[in-house]
Amino acid sequence: MKTYLVTGGAGFIGSNFIMYMLKKYQDIKIINFDKLTYAGNLENLKEIQQDERYIFIQGDTCDKKLVEDVFQKYEINFVVNFAAETHVDRSITCPEVFAETNVIGTLNLLNCAKESWQTRDGFKDGVKFLHVSTDEVYGSLGNSGYFIETTPLDPRSPYSASKASSDLMVKAFNDTYNMPINITRCSNNYGPYQFPEKLIPLLINNCIKHKSLPVYGDGLNIRDWLYVEDHCKAIDLVIKKGKAGEIYNIGGHNEKTNIDIVKTVIKYLNENFDSNINESLISYVKDRKGHDRRYAIDPAKIKKELGWYPETCFEDGIKKTIKWYLDNEQWIDTITAGEYKNYYEKMYENKIQNKSI
Ligand code: NAD
Ligand code: TYD
Secondary structure (H helix, E strand, C coil): CEEEEEECCCCHHHHHHHHHHHHHCCCEEEEEEECCCCCCCHHHHHHHCCCCCEEEEECCCCCHHHHHHHHHHCCCCEEEECCCCCCHHHHHHCCHHHHHHHHHHHHHHHHHHHHHHEECCEECCCCEEEEEEEHHHHCCCCCCCCECCCCCCCCCCHHHHHHHHHHHHHHHHHHHHCCCEEEEEECEEECCCCCCCCHHHHHHHHHHCCCCEEEECCCCCEEEEEEHHHHHHHHHHHHHHCCCCCEEEECCCCEEEHHHHHHHHHHHHHHHCCCCCCHHHEEEECCCCCCCCECCECCHHHHHHHCCCCCCCHHHHHHHHHHHHHHCHHHHHHHCCCHHHHHHHHHHHHHHCCCCC
């Protein structure tokens, strides 16, 4: 039985990953280690909270003693490091916490994994540290070209700078100690359980509530969207078959301008939910500072070497996602309640009043 230490497993992708893995494999154990920041929510995992193959530990990846205890108590085979501060807009207003969690937290995990896995002549068999990263570390593209694994890092926001720093620390543990690692760099994900500060769930939530839809700048920035389950499938493959030390880019060749996404969400909801939802809700607001223009992944390496391919096309994925949010309206209200509500509302009001982020 293999044991996975999944950090940040109560967030968007981490919770989808845990559900995906427990459905796919009978003979695994998953320890979900999560600080439960505003972005972490155990509601996401309520279906499996009684599953005896699943253990939850509330903790901070920066907490050395606690992470050491986890490695001592459990025989960990794989670390899957999702834990991060992830929202670019928040990184612009408060970069410090991004350095703490994304860089120091990752370094602490690397150190504890190394201590636990190192043998006299190297590392235990069958262990691996998989670090989940992002295409944003490569910076911003012009109208043409794609990010490949050897594209130079050129992060431009505090979020992407902190992710690039953690990637380099993970790489250094491979180069220096020969620690078995992989780094995955995925494009923008969408799907169930994404916190509604991110574009797609924000649009759905605001449409349902007839609130205006803030579109930054000219709305022509491009992101490359992937359904979250396809990302989970790629991570599973990289853990199993990825060559130690390698980086894998993950993306489904699905580039869309932001305004295309906005109009797609409006059209679906107009036709299937409420005919009062229409393009009059769109509100062009002040652009994000340093807003990256275009991201686009070339996934040729993971396709060729590991046989990965995306299963869900955007047309199906976006319908499934919108339907999920309609069926789980209460989920959004629960997770945006309480302490976070004030911050969230202030952020929204600032956007709509064209104050800069
Ligand atoms: P998220 O913000 O939804 O979840 C982050 C999780 O990490 C939360 O559960 C939070 O409580 C936890 N966390 C934060 N700080 C912690 C700490 N110090 N210790 C322990 N847990 C902590 O993020 P997400 O969208 O699920 O992203 C997961 C990972 O995937 C991140 O590393 C992100 O950089 C990467 N990624 C995300 C996307 C995307 O489109 N969302 C795309 C590519 C890569
Ligand atoms: P986001 O979901 O924050 O992801 P990222 O910035 O990490 O790619 O944003 C996706 C795109 O949507 C990005 O170009 C910024 C834009 N955007 C808006 O236009 N309005 C919004 O309210 C938000 C949150 C994002």
